[in-house]
Amino acid sequence: MTRRAQYQGGAMLPVDPAGQVNVGIGLDLGDGIVSFKQPTIEIDEDFLKMEVDGLTFEFILALNTEAPSEMHFYVHDYNIMFASENANRTMHQLYTLRGAKPRDASAWVNALDRTIDFCRKVEVEALLMIHAWPAFGKENALHHLKMQRDMYKYMHDQTVRLANHGYTMDEIAETIKLPDKLNKYWGNRGYYGTLKHNVKAIYNFYLGYYSGNPSDLDSLPQVESGHKYVQYMGGASNVLKQAKVDYENGEYRWVAQVLKHIVMSDPNDEEAKRLLADALEQLGFQAESAIWRNVYLAGSYELRHGVNAGTKNTSKMLDDVPVDDFFKLLAVKLNGPKAEGVNITMSVTFSDTNQAYAVYLENSVLTYKEGIVEDKPNVVLSIDKTAFYKMGSGQLSPDQALGDGQLELSGDANKLNEFLDLLDTFDIWSNIVTP
Secondary structure: OHHHHHHHHOOOOOOOOOOOOOOOOOOOOOOOOEEOOOOOOOOOOOEEEEEEOOEEEEEEEOOOOOOOOOEEEEEOOOOEEEOOOOOOOOOOOOOOOOOOOOOOHHHHHHHHHHHHHHHHOOOOOEEEEOOEEEEEOHHHHHHHHHHHHHHHHHHHHHHHHHHHOOOOHHHHHHHOOOOHHHHOOHHHOOOOOOHHHHHHHHHHHHHOOOOOOHHHOOOOOHHHHHHHHHHHOOOHHHHHHHHHHHHHOOOHHHHHHHHHHHHHHOOOOHHHHHHHHHHHHHHHHHOOOHHHHHHHHHHHHHHHHOOOOOOOOOEEHHHOOOHHHHHHHHHHHEOOOOOOOOOEEEEEEEOOOOEEEEEEEEOOEEEEEEOOOOOOOOEEEEEOHHHHHHHHOOOOOHHHHHHOOOEEEEEOHHHHHHHHHOEOOOOOOOOOOOO
16 A cells, blocks of 8 residues: 555655656655554544543544544534544545455535535534634535535445446446536545546445456456566557557557557567656646546666665554554464465563453464463563564564563474564565566
């Protein structure tokens, strides 16, 4: 997701008229320290009035909309409604290009509808939105909320309607147009999310990635299909000859689509890469959505300059991540093929929280149980949570932890090292436009 976010935000692009101009819901991506804190209070009622720091808030749950645990709130003292990320001065993303689960358009619509009903009953001085300027006055606030609600509802209902007529995801995205009134409203324009990829998100939310056509059920991956496409088309030189004509005719979408096969088949074909970069650049210049522009221009940049690995933001995410979530991370980092035939049982006690876990590596999967004490584990650890997190993420070796007094170990120390050696380290600087 981080790697794809670089494309969405155009992080590697120069900030100029031919490069990154903004990120659709703001001028640029932020940087700094990424962190996480456990909530002190969880809102679990549809409407909950609460005093916070001398102000009276009324929270309105909006679960599974822009975020899984989204909520709106009304500040009684100032007659202000805050609609979080569900109302914006642009079309938002029902599927984010950086990569995430498709969002529930129906839940999004219902959250806005409930907020409209709430606002009708109270005084509203302003509608606040996290990515945009306010709408002042009750009439303007209600109008904006209705236009946003109806935009998402139209794209949801019409996507499902066309899917029931048998149209595929791509066909629906080419077909749907917003009604003129919704389309011309400034706050509904696709400067961030777009009608096309939102429609695809709705289709995918209900029907998944498969088009229903058996030819699409088990298609070849992009490198293998690239080889075959180029072969069938009469070789790279023939494809390039035709692609140049189509480029001059402004058929940039097709040129980008077809030249991908040459580059995937032969990433050293500089002529194909240059023309593909030119086509992506033109698509970027034509894009209304800032993030579509950034994605196209980022692809063009990497075709011309290669992957330039940069620095990562400082992260303190692990400082307060629950233990259960960290074990899930370790399970994902486990290299299954390398772990085949390896059996390891560990008892882990966190000395600072008194939590005890039994950890099992068997059948190339990692499982864990809280509060279980194994009779005959291969290795027993007593360690503070932070040190364990660092050890599991490769920032601290067992020898260092032992030497610093952060780890007490009994049993077979080799088993701990063997386990840690089976964990992958992820490099976010993966290729995207080349194999």
